[in-house]
Amino acid sequence: MAKHPTFACQSCGAVYNRWRGKCEACGGWNTVVEEAGAAGPLAGPAATRTSRGRRRVFALEGLAGEAKDAPRTKTGNAEFDRVTGGGLVPGSVILLGGDPGIGKSTLLIQVSAALARAGHRVAYISGEEAVAQVRLRAERLGLATAPVELAAETNVEDIVATLSAGGSPRLAVIDSIQTMWTDTVESAPGTVSQVRGSAQSLIRFAKSHGTAIILVGHVTKDGQIAGPRVVEHMVDCVASFEGDTGHHFRILRAAKNRFGPTDEIGVYEMTDRGLAEVPNPSELFLSGRDLATPGTAVFAGMEGTRPLLVEVQALVAPSALGTPRRAVVGWDPARLSMVLAVLEAHAGVRLGQHDVYLNVAGGLRITEPAADLAAAAALVSSLTGSALPADSVYFGEVGLSGAVRPVTQISARIKEAAKLGFSNAVGPASPGDGADRTNGAPTLGHVADLVARIAGGGSPRRAAASPRRAG
Structure with missing residues (x-):
């Protein structure tokens, strides 16, 4: 049976059965493109799908029962821990957005280095920069001695296989999700289908191995997270790194958080040694x-x-x-x-x-x-x-x-x-x-x-x- 082409909006992820000049969901013009073999919302490895006619019966529980706080890992960065609700929850996935050059990579390098120095395994996967470029940034920040594992890779299957080897890391940083691609989707990296498929694979790995993952996302001209708008519903926390390049401070703000409040902010000051925490931002x-x-x-x-x-x-x-x-x-x-x-x-x-x-x-x-x-x-x-x-x-x-x-x-x-x-x-x-x-x-x-x-x-x-x- 022949497959019908699928057209998806690259801004909001809305799917249509024919091409449209304007997306009815977000109002964007010329954002709807054809995507062959687009992954549906139930896409996943064949091993996890039940065969036709066979269904698994699971147990249902009541509201009454013992409720425990989610275990957390302190990163050593007080402002980051404040925004995430007290630290990283194992298996959680955080989507971090921000304007280019605002300091997202600098913040994540500092958080990764602080967590690695505390004795945890931390992996930093860069899809936009080479390993040498990441090392140069770490040297400028004085973090070159931190035992952070680095790699420059964009294939999600290879990333998951590497992170699974030698014990799952406590934190994995993916910079950025737009550069990732998966073999299960036949479209170019950065498209809605690739972003959704790559995020699904990484989220599945995080939930099954207990690794906290931070996904970096680009933003559009109006400040919205591009492409990963469809990922916001899949992740546990959506945070934005705000600020003006003409000012020396930055604001980390959570827009969604399943494990903490959504109205907390973290304040940083940009210095020649990286981002410094501001305990009293009013001053x-x-x-x-x-x-x-x-x-x-x-x-x-x-x-x-x-x-x-x-x-x-x-x-x-x-x-x-x-x-x-x-x-x-x-x-x-x-x-x-x-x-x-x-x-x-x-x-x-x-x-x-x-x-x-x-x-x-x-x-x-x-x-x-x-x-x-x-x-x-x-x-x-x-x-x-x-x-x-x-x-x-x-x-x-x-x-x-x-x-x-x-x-x-x-x-x-x-x-x-x-x-x-x-x-x-x-x-x-x-x-x-x-x-x-x-x-x-x-x-x-x-x-x-x-x-x-x-x-x-x-x-x-x-x-x-x-x-x-x-x-």
Whole structure:
């Protein structure tokens, strides 16, 4: 019986029975290509398939029973262990993505070397670089003496056979999954079929031998993991290594983790000796802050269980254009538009004829709604020309009615702020939270209260252009 051709999207993995110019699943154009002999979702070695008509009956268990925490292996890298939930779980598979040159290979070399020096067998398989190139990087980082096993190979069957010999390693790094290919799929390396088939073989090896595997994935122009989007559902943890090449710090963030929280981050600083862990990232993000500049507010945020203080910068300037500019770096542009609309509708702050620029200092990206109040404070401060108090932090979610809504973990935010010398916490009240504002700073119930507080109690640095407030 003749096989019908299969067409697969190279961005999201959607499968079609004919060619399409646009993928209906992800909306990408010219991403659907023909793949001969594409591996289906149930592809696997013939030895693992049951013959037709024969089925294996397995036992079903109830929810009641003893639950034990998954055993973990500490890597010796505290920030990496924090993101993974406390260390590597045997048999787990981690997909790590990041922009080219952001430091993925550097991070994995350091983690591999630390684990190998602890007495564990670690294998680093490179599909993009030769062994000599990996050794040169290790020498620059001062890790050339670490007993990490290196190889440059792209065939998955050969990799699995090599890792199985001499005892399974505790950790295996595959750099990268796009370069791998398997004999069971008849398509070019990097295609969706090859990526899926190669990942299935490696995941099967990890589960059967108890080896933790880290798969490195490339990213697209919009920051999404390319090709391995179809692998995200197969692996146990999906992490992204973020940062701007213009800044010296990097963020390791987990988007999915079956063995730990998904909202933890690890912070690293890029140095000439590799990536250095940052135990207190708030000091790093607030370094170099100009205390007397209008338009800057310190946001007390939360990343998982870790409180984090970052500086939110705003610039409001009169516009000569019919449509004023709105530029955002490190925050959601739709969130900025909402805050601007609330300020104008409920606080009388007229920004329709002004260009608005908002930036999160240091290159960190904020997704927490609690940053609304800090952004509003920075915007009003820039418009009025009044610098905010240097000892104040801001947090709170702004609703469409202008009300400042409570946020979680207020006590942890205030405690972190006090540790760094901030004595004034401006935010909403949270009944039952137990937050203690020892300096008696009033809580805010409406965004208009924030505008009145800044316009009436700020520290002017230049001639103030007070906002036009109704009432």
